[in-house]
Amino acid sequence: MRYRFLIFVMWIAGVSGAMAQEVLLSKEEAVNLALENNFGIQVARNQVKLAENNKSILNSGFLPSLTGAAGATYNRDDSEIEFPGQVLEDGSPRPNLEIDQAEAQRYNGNLTVNYTLFDGLGRLYNYRSLKEQYSLSELQARETIENTMLQLFSVYFEVARLTENENVLLKALEISRDRITRSEYAFEFGQSTKLDILNAQVDVTNDSISLLNAQQQLANTKRDLNVVLNRSLNEDFKVDTLIRFIPMLELEEYIASAKENNVALLQTEKNLRINEYDIKVSQSGYLPRLALNGSYGWNLNQSAASAFFPGVNNTTYNLNLGATLTWNLFDGGGTAVRVKNAKIAYQNQELLNKQIELEVNRDIENALAIYQNRLNIYHIQEQNVITNQNNFERSREQFQLGRITGIEFRQAQINLLNAQTNKNLAKYDAKLAELQLLQLTGQLLNVDL
Structure with a gap:
């Protein structure tokens, strides 16, 4: 039984030793990976690209429109023309005239350009609005x-905390194992009872279970x-447990x-x-609009010969230039309503800003306040670890x-274990509180963490 127990303890130590060989994932590398791979950040960047496209001059309405059109028509007619009551010079009836496969083609092409010279400055302010929407x-x-960075470091520091807790539990297990050895020697020399060995084994079992739970939580x-x-998901690594706090003056x-x-x-x-x-x-609806337009066209009409006229080819070129001035003197009050609603929306936004x-x-x-409080708690916990460490060392000497x-020795050991894990928790709680403060001040992405 004792042999199997020692194998179990050695397995835990072996797992811990293997974990020590993991690749270090630094804070800087974690940030770079998140910026490159995180789904939420990728979606946000695509939204920026959409807004960038919308603010382009191509979406502003300032450029003219150019439209090209072309067409072709083909006709083929078979006809028979009768001449009732008509006679030839010799008095015979005039014969019918048949025209087979009379073909006619029509071809046309034109270019039309339209440009809004003035629209009451609506497109100018809409273009500026699109730029603001991009920003x-x-x-x-x-x-x-x-x-995402807050979420990242919340999980990153939790990994760091559990890593430090695992190291604390490993040391606690090592101390408990050493206690079994001493209790066995003392029992052999008649200096202790079997109960001391059993108590030590119970404590080793509890420490082993705590370590396994911590390792599972860490994974x-x-x-x-x-x-x-x-x-x-199965990428293994270890994290940096070193924490630096930003000076209060900064x-x-x-x-x-x-x-x-x-x-x-x-x-x-x-x-x-x-x-x-x-x-x-909205106010641009009160002003007139001036638009320019022009077109250039080409037409070819090829007609077939008829009973009375020969076939012809007719080619036409045309150029048109024009300007249109429109002024919506009254639109039923729609523009006035839009202006009033826009002003109310502006007032609401002012209230929301405040x-x-x-x-x-x-x-x-x-x-x-939360950061200062957690930082104070962390300093207190640091001192508490020193106190419990001294108490544990003296208790070990007395034991x-x-x-x-x-x-009594086990109680000193538990007090030290609790003090160390509480210090780890307080350290990372204080750092997360600092990060939340940095986000509120707009400096989270500008400082070295």
Whole structure:
């Protein structure tokens, strides 16, 4: 039984050793993979391409239209002409006239050009609106990227936390295994009872189960990260557990410039500009329109010979130039309604801007408070680990000297284990809170993480 137990422990150690040989996935590499492969980011970039096409001069209405047309007609007639009551010079009836396979062809081609010289400035403001919509789509893509980066690091840091927890549990298992060995030696020399060995074996079993659960959770979280990176689910790796916090002075500078960089506020400003152009586009309905047009055409008519006329070929070339001025003096009030509605939409967007600005300021204040609180908790947990480490070392010395029981030693070990895992949790919670604050200040994609 003991032999199988040792094999089980050695298997756990072997798995852990194999994991140590995994390829390191750095934060920078994870970001690059997400930017290149993530489905949501790819869709957002395609939306930007659509908006870029829409803002092109080809979609503005400023260019003329040129239309070409051509046609051909073919006729073939078989006819018989009668002359009732008509006679020839010799007094005989005039015979019927038959015309077989009388062919006629008609060919034509023309080019027509139309150009709107003035449309009340509607297309000008619509063109400017399309440019603003392109800028808005870029901001929306940036928001998608920022949200994806938060999701990425949320999973990345969870992998890092579970990795550190696994190392903590491995050390705890090693200590528990060493305790079994000492208890067996002490029992052989009559310094302890069989109960001490059994307690140590129970603790090793519990530590082994905790380690297996942690390894399973770590494997699942790695698959979650592979989904975000859009790569093979079974791709194995290890992550960087080193965390660097941004100095508070630097964060305060970011907060001071948040109004100019926050993606939500920038989007509301773009929407307000688009609404402003919508008003001007609607107002263009009050002004006249001036259009120019021209055409050049060619026609060929080949007619067959008839009973009284010979066949002819008629070729015609024509050139037409013109201008059209239209002014919708009254359209039933449709333009007036559109202008009023556009102005109301603009007012609503102004109100929405103020609301979003207030909410963003609140979110920044809350995020800063949460970050500071979690950072303080992390520092406290760091000190707590030092305290529990010292307590554990003294407890181990006392246990080796036989001055405390295995239960008391185990309690010191559990206290240290909890302190270490709590510190790991606090560290990554603080870093995620910092990233959320950076997103609100518009700096998430501009800083080195």
